[in-house]
Amino acid sequence: MKLHQLSTLAAIADTGSLRAAARSLDVSPAAVTKAVRELEADLHAPLVIRNTNGITFTEYGRALVVHARLVLGQLARAEAELDAMRGAAAGKLSIGVTPWVALTFLPATVLRFRERMPEVQLEFFEGLLAVVQPRLRDGTLDFSIGRPPPASPQSEFHHEPLFSTHSAVIARRGHPLANCRSLLELEDAEWVLNWDPASRESMADNLFLRRGMRVPRTIHLAHSFAILTGLITHTDMLSICPWPLVELSMAKENLCALPLRETVDETTVSVTARRSSPPGPAGRCFLDCLHEVIDEGARSRDPDMRRLFHSIELLL
Template identity: 35%
Template sequence: MDLRQLGYFVSVVDAGSFSRAAVALNLAQPTLSRQVGLLEADLGQRLFVRTGRGALLTEAGEALLVHARLMLDTAQRARDELRELHASPGGRITVGLPPRVAAGLGAALVTRFRERLPRAVITVSEGLSLHLREWLIAGRLDLALLFDPPASPLLAYETLMRESLLLVAPADGPRLPPRVSFAALADWPMVLPSAPNAIRSLVDAIARPRRIHLQVVAEVGSVQTVVRLVQQGVGCTVLPQSALPHELGPGSLQRAPIVSPVVRNNLVLGMPRARPATRLMRETAELLKSLDFRALGGPPP
């Protein structure tokens, strides 16, 4: 089968008639009819029934259409991939980032993307990790950085950063010990991010089976607001170092590592398993992995 003839066949299907397809293809109608006729002769099947309203597919035409679209799409992908072997890939890619990652690394990501991939366009979408995971599964995102996402057979994860959680307390409150056991968190009034925040989900997942009942005095959607409330003495909180604003002075908040168990916040790169990874996706993934996560305050894994 000739790919050009298959393209003409699909054009007639999409246009609904030979005359409209000929106009769209900038071909003479007899030329288009002859090419489709040659395809029919090659296959030994009638593909269309002409009516006063246009062209209708026969049963053979319906069967061929599925294969024709697949073959044309595969051929176009091959052309694109070969064309990109010696050129910077073009296209558009959408990357999901949690708010504190976007605040700390979003500008560096876009700057490096423009330097490395000048023919492509990047869109950065911000959201909670739970929402980013849903958008990644739904195909609204091509790649995403996620905090502690639940496993999914549809997604592949690669850990980029691990960071221990801290008990964070007001500077003028009772002095924190050098380390705090997780069970001892129940002794402190807590201001926590509200669900479905990834840190809150992580804390609840450890506290619940151990029957540790935290004194939650306030739940707030924004981590920045949580930090401000702790500064004002409303309570303590549980956060990684990277969630604390860089402009805070060393004595503005108390911090103590949480032990027994040590609780780690994991930042992972999420990619869809079923969708073929284009060169643009692969290069953007490598760019994400090369970012300096020390800007967030956490060590590499």
């Protein structure tokens, strides 16, 4: 396998067609086709299927794309680290961020980071597990700041806990169930949740079944906080959000937290990265900036910041 062949395969996966991949690589479509055919011949396996709808990958192709992205990402990180050692830091830093961190600590962290590394391009993804975990795995994301994937001794990821917080059940102001005191009163409600579909059963078990109530019949999934708040604000759906996000959004979005007696879903926010690819100089600088902003926020006299820290427990 040659580097240009792996670059070609990754470009096809990113763009969805041979012609678009050729444009992104600034080569001819014939060169892209040749690179794929040579790679298939070397591996004795079909990688792509060409049809009237475009290009699809075989199981061999899908597996190789993951490795190609890892190889290319590792080379890019190596170049960035050497540039940083020469005092010429550049490149790109890709980060997944959970919504409430994006709305609180992220802006000040970015400003501080830009002062220290102005040549580094930043790319952010909303930090839902279903979005960030595949990107962490294939190397297109440097690290994420949010709920970590399930831990295990053999996990491919390393987690650095930052803080923990409980969640609240939220609804629009004036909701018929706004004054409920127990989760048992919400069994027949319609829910929209910002959960990873892969962890839906375990989450539902932790929240509902262990409290002796049945799992609600209707649970919708929203993969964006903007979609989630829009639905809650204009419908009778209920949702669950970490308390810091509730503190930030209740007044602005015309939402309320239900006064439940039960504690709802404790969440830990961590920095998660591949064990084999710890953050490079730019990533370490960004995390240093984040820690500084959090430390200053915990000592702030600003009432909004004090209210935010009242709802979280630092684990740094």
